[in-house]
Amino acid sequence: MRDVAAHAGVSTRTVSNVVNDYHYVSATMRAKVQAALDELDYKPNLMARGLKRGRTGIVTLLLPKIAVPYFGEIAHAVVERASHLGCTVMIDETGGRADRELALLDEAARSGWVDGVLLSAEGLNGAALANLPVDIPVVLLGERTAKTTHDHVGIDNVGASRDVTRHLIDIGCRRIAALGGNTSRGDMTSRLRFKGYRAALRDADLPADDALYARTPQYTRGDAAPAIRQLLQLAEPPDAIFCFSDELAAGALRELHELGVSVPGQMKIVGFDDIDETRFCIPTITSIRPDKADIADTALTMLLDRVNGSTVQPHDVKVTYELIARESSAASTSR
Amino acid sequence: MRDVAAHAGVSTRTVSNVVNDYHYVSATMRAKVQAALDELDYKPNLMARGLKRGRTGIVTLLLPKIAVPYFGEIAHAVVERASHLGCTVMIDETGGRADRELALLDEAARSGWVDGVLLSAEGLNGAALANLPVDIPVVLLGERTAKTTHDHVGIDNVGASRDVTRHLIDIGCRRIAALGGNTSRGDMTSRLRFKGYRAALRDADLPADDALYARTPQYTRGDAAPAIRQLLQLAEPPDAIFCFSDELAAGALRELHELGVSVPGQMKIVGFDDIDETRFCIPTITSIRPDKADIADTALTMLLDRVNGSTVQPHDVKVTYELIARESSAASTSR
């Protein structure tokens, strides 16, 4: 920058003014400096600028695992949106573990690199999320915590689960199983989706049978198989399964195929998240599609508002979702 | 830091020494400073440190699209390995476009944020990659460019393609199609895989029929359908298809299902990359598994070596791969 100033015969202040589009610079001056800038191929050192300004334009995205399709799609939406907003995204993986979530949050907060954090928490429970020991802007992604002490954006998990369960009921299912997570483990995802599922059953005056909830350690494709076997061994097996993630649904499809159970002929399957893969599975999988671009947009906007000093009440934004009916829950005429 | 120094009754120099594990500090001093550090909950400002040191410990990973399963899995491996090596990963998407690749590379190089770049190039051709106009360490990921002017890590694409094609020949296929990309478009991936495919045909004295290569705009699931239809309309349709990505293979499976062609009964399918999904498709998909953890490890190690000033000849490292035979290429006894 000093070189540029010397080259243009002005002070660094003026160079800075031009670089930062300061309002009061004469056109001639601006042109002169710009020429020097171009000639010397000047690019500001963002680190120095960050140090001075106390802001970097970097946000951290904390995810359980980037290779999980749903998180990959969210990350894509965030990165894309961020680039439009002129900021850069750092990604770290928490493995869905509370301690890692806390540690990475802390690191982000204290390193000075990062203006704010988007946290897709999986390990931390509501209470822990309610008082995160950080003084950096945080926006929570995904399932909701009890108290809203931080901004949060997600979809109405209960409503969506209710919708997709009712969809199954509408096409004639009467013994609907739920599959995924563990509601008694403080895992918000399964809790909310289970709640919606039960609500739909109630709405339709269907009995709620505890045996019809099959727990899984995670939400991956591989977790489905044991749960499916468990459900099929029931004296009265289900005629439909609401899987709490599309990956579980894909795994379920696979296991049912191995067991010779036809979908949707003998069993209806629905998933959640609408990952790209569901459109190509055999059969294609009915799912709930959260508006991921909107999630990314809303979350980043809220985060940047906080970074810019907004102190309004923490907001809880619900983004729209859509039920996408596909083959796996087609009302079967033939079998 | 000044606060800590005051609190401990020493100079900032000594604090710095303790923080950075400088060798010559008396144990008592170290203990005293450490106590102050703990008490004040000191965390160094990485931005200031970076500004001073000229190094940040941040590497940028430039990918076409993070939501693509293969890249998601690579990103996971990189992020995980990086955290072991004590550095952080920034992710940006190029969309596979040469101009974006160049622009993001340039930005990374000049911003001062980033120590080095891992670039999974898709748009830039060999010549462009050979003389990237950047003075920042870069390690190329994936398909190889002609000249080795930068470090590069990937698998032997030609060899792997040859292997998987031979696998099809071994189980009795005689009319093997290739599907994916466009070899005449400067797209390295398809070029190398096509080359291996043709080599295997030659090895087995099978004729090379140009009609058996179906081009696709990209490597996504959705790109497969038109290509599949094209192949099936041939006077002599293929009895096997080597898809240049697993996503294409999954899309092919879907389209063949819709057309009533059974896999592996009437048609064998193989893919490439071994994304997680292949283990759960119906049928499961035979694929080439590059050692992704090794790719990440090797690439980061090479990159950090460069960052640390290594000036050895650019290296081209080939990581191992494995042919994973699955149902989609099972020698069918029944149909």
Added chain:
DNA sequence: CTGTTAGCGCCTTCAC
């Protein structure tokens, strides 16, 4: 409208 200057928080050469 533009020049001068004091740090942002840290590391590190130089003395002691």
Added chain:
DNA sequence: GTGAAGGCGCTAACAG
């Protein structure tokens, strides 16, 4: 072994 001081590149009061 430890203290003092300069400066990494930039921004933003504070003059002028």
